Amino acid sequence: MSYRRIFSVFELVSVKHVAAMLRLGTKYDIGHFRTQALEILHYEHPMTLKDFDKSCTAPRLDYGLDTSTHVLNLALEFSLETVLPSVYLIQLQNTSLVRAVCSIPQRPLSHCISIQESLIDNNMNPPLDKRAQVNCMLGRNKLIFWLNKTLHAHLELVTEAHYNPGCQNRSKCVPERKCLVRGFRFWMNDYDDRPGRLPERWKEPKKHSLCRTCLKSLQVTHAAIQEELWAKLPSFFGLPDWPAPESGD
Numbered sequence: 001m002s003y004r005r006i007f008s009v010f011e012l013v014s015v016k017h018v019a020a021m022l023r024l025g026t027k028y029d030i031g032h033f034r035t036q037a038l039e040i041l042h043y044e045h046p047m048t049l050k051d052f053d054k055s056c057t058a059p060r061l062d063y064g065l066d067t068s069t070h071v072l073n074l075a076l077e078f079s080l081e082t083v084l085p086s087v088y089l090i091q092l093q094n095t096s097l098v099r100a101v102c103s104i105p106q107r108p109l110s111h112c113i114s115i116q117e118s119l120i121d122n123n124m125n126p127p128l129d130k131r132a133q134v135n136c137m138l139g140r141n142k143l144i145f146w147l148n149k150t151l152h153a154h155l156e157l158v159t160e161a162h163y164n165p166g167c168q169n170r171s172k173c174v175p176e177r178k179c180l181v182r183g184f185r186f187w188m189n190d191y192d193d194r195p196g197r198l199p200e201r202w203k204e205p206k207k208h209s210l211c212r213t214c215l216k217s218l219q220v221t222h223a224a225i226q227e228e229l230w231a232k233l234p235s236f237f238g239l240p241d242w243p244a245p246e247s248g249d
Ligand SMILES: [Zn+2]
Pocket: 164, 166, 167, 168, 169, 170, 173, 210, 211, 212, 213, 214, 215
């Protein structure tokens, strides 16, 4: 390692620490501050879905009271183009449409918000950059439109005539598969207009009557939709495509 490590790779680091290291490191040319801050941001907001899953399972950035708003503003300030797509995604996950329109800061979805906490948040959270607000609204629309179109196209393909050649029970599997695809929760949850986790992890249905071949095929379809969504993610927010893996930011 060519620089002095401030935080271990196992340590959760607050957004405020990372922001301070990046700003100080850039302003006073302190290489190891800047390098380590960028390393954490790129780990938390990587370019591939596989790495994103890994960072969700073992995060290094502690959002705490800081919301994705801080990270989004930071990524915009330093033009971190490969960090921005998944920060936008998290921002959408954390912000209901009503709140986004009213520009009310809020906590991540996983937190239970008490009135007192909401007041703390409202005082502590910086406003979201105006460009980012517009990109969030447009991105939200584009993402919903794309998901609806993609799921509809998949349902259109599920017909008796063109169904999985390896299927062992078409009369049951065709309607069952349509029903399960309609149940994919890529976007809205049942209580709010906030999305569930995007891209959603595959969960084998608890009850189903698909044959084994069709279950495997459904899992492959789910993974393909996830990968396609991830590939298109930058375009939803008006960002350049993901760079080739070797080129980085
Ligand atoms: Zn089948």
